Amino acid sequence: MATEYGQGYAHRSERHHRLPAALRAPVEARSWREFGYVLLGLPIAIVLFTWTVTTVSLGAGLLVTFLGIPVLAAALAGCRGFGVLERARARGLLGVEVADPEPLRVAKPGALAWMGAMLKSGASWRHALYTLVQFPWAVFSFSVAVSFWTCGWALLTYPLWFWVFPAYAGEGGIQLYGDAHHSVYLDNPFEITVTALIGLVFTLATPWLVRALTTVDGLLVRGLLGPSRLSARVVELESDRGAVVDTAAADLRRIERDLHDGAQARLVALAMDLGLAKEKLREDPRAAARMVEEAHGEVKTALQELRDLARGIHPAVLTDRGLDAALSAVASRCTVPVRVEVDLPARPTPAIEGIAYFTVSELLQNVSKHSGARTASVDVWRSEDRLMLQVSDDGVGGADVSRGSGLAGLAARLDAVDGVLVVDSPAGGPTRVIAELPWRG
Structure with missing residues (x-):
């Protein structure tokens, strides 16, 4: 319907402007x-x-x-x-x-x-x-x-x-x-x-x-x-600083919530189970052994949750091996097959590297949750003084930054570091999201 409307508007414009611009200018x-x-x-x-x-x-x-x-x-x-x-x-x-x-x-x-x-x-x-x-x-x-x-x-x-x-x-x-x-x-x-x-x-x-x-x-x-370039830049930096502060506060709240609802709650339950096992150790050794075995499984689960939480803060594989290995690890956890290609002559600064990692991670989460895609791809390369990220999928499309979704927050975080997020996602797909970050090696 949108296409038909656009075509009809174009036809009406042509009928309205049959005269060349040079001839109709005096009466416009x-x-x-x-x-x-x-x-x-x-x-x-x-x-x-x-x-x-x-x-x-x-x-x-x-x-x-x-x-x-x-x-x-x-x-x-x-x-x-x-x-x-x-x-x-x-x-x-x-x-x-x-x-x-x-x-x-x-x-x-x-x-x-x-x-x-x-x-x-x-x-x-x-x-x-x-x-x-x-x-x-x-x-x-x-x-x-x-x-x-x-x-x-x-x-x-x-x-x-x-x-x-x-x-x-x-x-x-x-x-x-x-x-x-x-x-x-x-x-x-x-x-x-x-x-x-x-x-x-x-x-x-x-x-x-x-x-x-x-x-x-x-x-x-x-x-x-109008405003001077310097004052406009000051206003932009103040806005970006506010976005960074809000993002950091939201991350801290998320970490606190994950610790409180996840690992902390599990460790409290584990302590109670071990206390009960200690009390039953003399009266019923077999029941105490079963409780200790269950507690051992809870310990493994809590450790895994703590590892996931630490990976969400800053994954060790990113620090040790760079974007290629870190993004491959993220892609392996995606619900659809993801092709990862990283072509970088060197590693950017840790701050830019971390932002790039979390950007791709969040985009792949969107692919898993909302796209309905069968395959996806991640491409990372350097173009002059910019670090380029592209995440594509063959899903249903319809992603829109202006709807106030997670993409809007991601665009705000990239803008805080002079980055750019461009979303091309027509209805019916495919979807292509390109992120640009300043290269700071």
């Missing part, structure tokens, strides 16, 4: 929105430029007194307020989505702390720089866009209004040349037709010219009114 809503952006740009730029130059100059002149600091802070606050307007204008007319800049980091409440934070904020000064840079650009883009737009439409529609000249101006048409002895007017059918064709060329070219001008506007808005 997008072109008129971009032209409106340029028209609004000049008066807004005048206001912004006037505000910044006036207030910053006044504040700088008053720095010899204490009054300069609050004036400068108010100037920058006004620039940030204008930045909200400009981001909204770019979003509404150009479709340019720009995130808000980093907020002020005010150390403590109070006017002095707020003014200090405003003056120290790089985003505030970038907003002020935008008002200064955007003004000359707005003058240029307004002049070019309005000149080309009005000239193009005026010449294109000249056959409709050329009669105004002989009727009301006493001239044959638009005057191309004139002196005391000779004048040239666009007044015969051939000249009128050529004028309209020239207007058509201008009309068709103007939307693309305006689009190029507004592209520069979009770059200015993104570069000066």
